[in-house]
Amino acid sequence: MDLARRKGFRVENELSNSVTHVVAENNSCAEILKWLQMHNMEDCSRFRLLDISWLTASMEVGRPVDPEKYHLDAFEVLAENYELRGNDGPCLAFRRAASVLKFLPFTIVRVNDTEGLPWMRDQVKTIIEDIIEDGESSRVTAVLNNENYRSIKLFTSVFGVGLKTSEKWYRMGLRTLEEVKSNKDLKLTRMQRAGLLHYEDLLSYVSKEEADSASLFVKESVQKFSPSALVTLTGGFRRGKTTGHDVDFLITVPGSRQEEEVLHLVIDFWKKQGLLLYYDLIESTFEKTKLPSRKVDAFDHFQKCFIILKLHKGKVDHGSSIISVASAEEEKKDWKAIRVDLVVSPFEQYAFALLGWSGSRQFERDLRRYATHEKKMVLDNHALYDKTKKLFLNAASEEEIFAHLGLDYIEPWERNA
Ligand code: DCT
Ligand code: MG
DSSP states (O other): OHHHHHTTOOOOSSOOTTOOEEEESSOOHHHHHHHHHHTTOOOGGGSEEEEHHHHHHHHHHTSOOOGGGGSOOHHHHHHHHHHHTTOHHHHHHHHHHHHHHHTOSSOOOSGGGGTTOTTOOHHHHHHHHHHHHHSSOHHHHHHHHOHHHHHHHHHHTSTTOOHHHHHHHHHTTOOSHHHHHHOTTOOOOHHHHHHHHTHHHHHTOEEHHHHHHHHHHHHHHHHHHOTTOEEEEOHHHHTTOSEESSEEEEEEOTTOSOTTHHHHHHHHHHHHTTOEEEEEEEOOOOOTTSOOOSOTTOOOOOEEEEEEEEEEGGGOOOTTOSOOOOOHHHHHOOEEEEEEEEEEOOGGGHHHHHHHHHOOHHHHHHHHHHHHHHHOEEEOSSOEEETTTTEEOOOSSHHHHHHHTTOOOOOGGGOOO
16 A cells, blocks of 8 residues: 555545545455445445456556456456457357446346346356355466466467467467567567567556547547548547547548548658557458448458557646656656557448447447347448348438437447447
8 A cells, every 4th residue: 555655546544435446355246345335335336346456557557557457357357268269159158248247237246136137147147156155266266377378368468469479479488578578589570569669558558538639639630631531539438438458540531532541641740750659551442342241240341550659648638647646767758659540431431430440349249240130131330231122221320320220329338238
């Protein structure tokens, strides 16, 4: 606690209304909930319940890191473990369970509380039961303690490092990033070199303030070259998330067929200013004659650019950040590397692009499944095709797409699960 205070965190001894994060060490979720109940604070939506690892990680970087990763979230761990092993079926089942549980408006304290909720299979219920009774699930603990899981998770946390590379490094006996960096035999890609170079910045997550500042900056740059361009914040931040792994933008130019030029102009402009720590510009591969893709998780065909942007801190309004003292090191470096994705869509596909790039991934997947199985339609980031009527359904807004699907409109912040 002293260390946290010295680093500028405000640490309270007593639970009060000003508390925003409750940090626990060596307590089960059930114990904490009981304790909160004793203090008449059952309403957990008022603060975040986190594991001590969140505080240590935050102290390391000198600011609060994305709490999502430090929730006592057993199902994300299991899902991730299956994903890392290329086992998609169980991975999806646990991801579904996780996203249902994460955004529930109430806390599960008994197994019976899961009654009527979707995706609560027996496997899931067994794990919930273990956590409620013993404070942990042996299945989850086993994954967390597994050396292979830990290394693969560490390696894949580097921008540009996928499963294949991680497994290769693991088989080579590598276990830490220091070992990766100092190994002369490794041929790293440009993307991986950038990922390692800016590892800490990229790991510390983008805050809402940083996303807003990046928004202003991107808008300004794009409209410098194309004054009528629309620049829309998409991804997790559009869904109201307060932190993210990147900032996603959708760009379109109403009434123009040359919308793809603007991205090149912006990239050149930033390059000249030395603001591009990494970029990969991919040209559009869209063919009008092709039907929407049948694959539920397919990559789209828009022109896009994956970027590591040098965001100057002067541009960030710290507002009511709980960090009041910046470390000496932080004062020297007045910028932060953040991941930015720019996607360019033709204006007539804008609504589909916006819906697709707003996520969440789970929401998109389920919306597409719904379109396919319930409506005999094919939905992707470019279009909606009605297989019965054999025609494309146009839409100028997200509302119109939901209407075509026979669904009530779902606001972005309700698309987290
Ligand atoms: N998306 C897509 N096609 C891709 C990649 C992403 O349609 N090839 C969609 C799904 C979610 C959305 O775009 C944004 O993707 P992410 O940035 O990966 O997710 P996020 O929800 O913004 O969350 P975060 O960035 O915080 O991890
Ligand atoms: Mg994102």
